Amino acid sequence: VHVALEGDLVDAFRRQAAFSEAKAPLYRRICGIIADDPTLVDLLHAAPAEQRLPVLLLGVIHDLLLGDPTVPLAAYYPNLTPSPRSEGLEHVFRAFCYDHIDAIQMLLATRRTQTNEVGRSSLFLPALGVLAGEVGTLAHLDVGASAGLNLQLERFHYEYQPGGEVGSDSAVELHCGTRGDVPIPSVMPQFAGHLGLDINPIDVSDEAETRWLMACVWPDQPERFHRLQAAILLARQFPHRVIKGDAVDDLATTIDQLPQSGHPVVTNSWVLNYLPVQSQRRYLAELDRVGAGRDLSWIYVEAPVLIPGIATQLDDFPNEEPSVLTMVRWRGGRRSARRLATCHPHGVWMHWN
Numbered sequence: 001v002h003v004a005l006e007g008d009l010v011d012a013f014r015r016q017a018a019f020s021e022a023k024a025p026l027y028r029r030i031c032g033i034i035a036d037d038p039t040l041v042d043l044l045h046a047a048p049a050e051q052r053l054p055v056l057l058l059g060v061i062h063d064l065l066l067g068d069p070t071v072p073l074a075a076y077y078p079n080l081t082p083s084p085r086s087e088g089l090e091h092v093f094r095a096f097c098y099d100h101i102d103a104i105q106m107l108l109a110t111r112r113t114q115t116n117e118v119g120r121s122s123l124f125l126p127a128l129g130v131l132a133g134e135v136g137t138l139a140h141l142d143v144g145a146s147a148g149l150n151l152q153l154e155r156f157h158y159e160y161q162p163g164g165e166v167g168s169d170s171a172v173e174l175h176c177g178t179r180g181d182v183p184i185p186s187v188m189p190q191f192a193g194h195l196g197l198d199i200n201p202i203d204v205s206d207e208a209e210t211r212w213l214m215a216c217v218w219p220d221q222p223e224r225f226h227r228l229q230a231a232i233l234l235a236r237q238f239p240h241r242v243i244k245g246d247a248v249d250d251l252a253t254t255i256d257q258l259p260q261s262g263h264p265v266v267t268n269s270w271v272l273n274y275l276p277v278q279s280q281r282r283y284l285a286e287l288d289r290v291g292a293g294r295d296l297s298w299i300y301v302e303a304p305v306l307i308p309g310i311a312t313q314l315d316d317f318p319n320e321e322p323s324v325l326t327m328v329r330w331r332g333g334r335r336s337a338r339r340l341a342t343c344h345p346h347g348v349w350m351h352w353n
C-alpha cells in the first residue's frame, strides 16, 4: 500500500509540475526535484491522507521561508527577492528540506491550504454599485470571509481596463480587464457596516495565521503575494469582525447583527462549492426565509457547475465551469435573480452580460 501511495504521490508532483509549466516556473522546477527524490515525496505522509497534495508541501516550505527569508533558498523565490537566482536550485532546495524535516512534518500535520483573494472585490464592486444606486446605503455580510479581507473593499483602489478608476489611493491596487458594458460606479458605494462569517476564520492580527495565508500564494505570482500582504496590513488597521460560524446554521442570526441603517447585502465567493449539495439548498432556503420578511440582496461569485444546489433552484442558468457573478434580490417577499457577468476566479477579468 505504501509503495502504491508513494507512486501516486510521485505522479501528483509530476502533474503539478506540468500544470505549473507556463505560469509558475519556480514551482515547476521544485515539483520536478521533489518527484525525483523519494525522501522528499515521503514527507507528505506526515499530512492526513485527504490533505496529501503537492500544494500543501509547497505551502509549508514557503511558510518556513517567510519565517526566515535570509536562508539561501529564499534567494530563488521571486516574491522574496527582486532578482531571483536560478542556478543550483536543486542542491539548495534539497539541503533546506533535509535541514528542516521536523519543522516541515509538523506543519504538514496541522495545516490546510487557505485562501483569501482580494482580487474578487473587483467583481463585487460593480454589482454593489448597481445595488447602492437602487437601495442606498448597504450593510454588508461576506459569508466564507476567511480573513475578512474583502470586507475592506471600499478601501481598495480599482482600475478597470477599459472603464476607469474607482477609489482613492490605496496600498491595495486591483486591476480588472473588462468586456461588455460593466457599470463601473462613479463613486464608492456607502456602507453602514461590514461583517464576516466563516467556519474557520483567520485572525488578521495573528502572525502565524496570516503568514500561512501568504504561504499559500504561489511565489511565482509576486504581485498577488504583495497585494495580499498589503490587504492584511489594511485589515489590521481597520479591523472588521469575522464571526466564527456555519454558512447555513448561523446565516440568519448573523444577518440580524448587521446595522439596521443599511440595506442588507450578503456576498460569497468560492465558498458554496465547499458545502454539500444539501447544505447549498439549505443556504438558499435560509436566504429565502430572511427575504420573505425583509428586503434583502445577495451577490455571489461561484462556479455554477459546482453548486447545483443553488443554480438549479434559481432558474435555468447553464451549468458553467467559469466563475459567474450573480445578483439575487428579495423585494416585497419575491425573489428575482440576474446573472451579471462571467469572470476570472481571482477577478483578473470580467465579461458583463
Ligand SMILES: C[S@@+](CC[C@H](N)C(=O)[O-])C[C@H]1O[C@@H](n2cnc3c(N)ncnc32)[C@H](O)[C@@H]1O
Residues within 6 Å of the ligand: 114, 115, 116, 117, 118, 120, 143, 144, 145, 146, 147, 197, 198, 199, 200, 201, 245, 246, 247, 248, 268, 269, 270, 271, 274, 275
Ligand atoms: C476558498 S476560501 C474563499 C475565501 C473568500 N471568500 C475569498 O473569496 O477569498 C473558502 C472559505 O469558506 C470557508 N467555509 C467553508 N465551509 C464553510 C461553512 N460551512 N461555513 C462557513 N464558512 C465556510 C472556509 O473556511 C474558507 O475561508
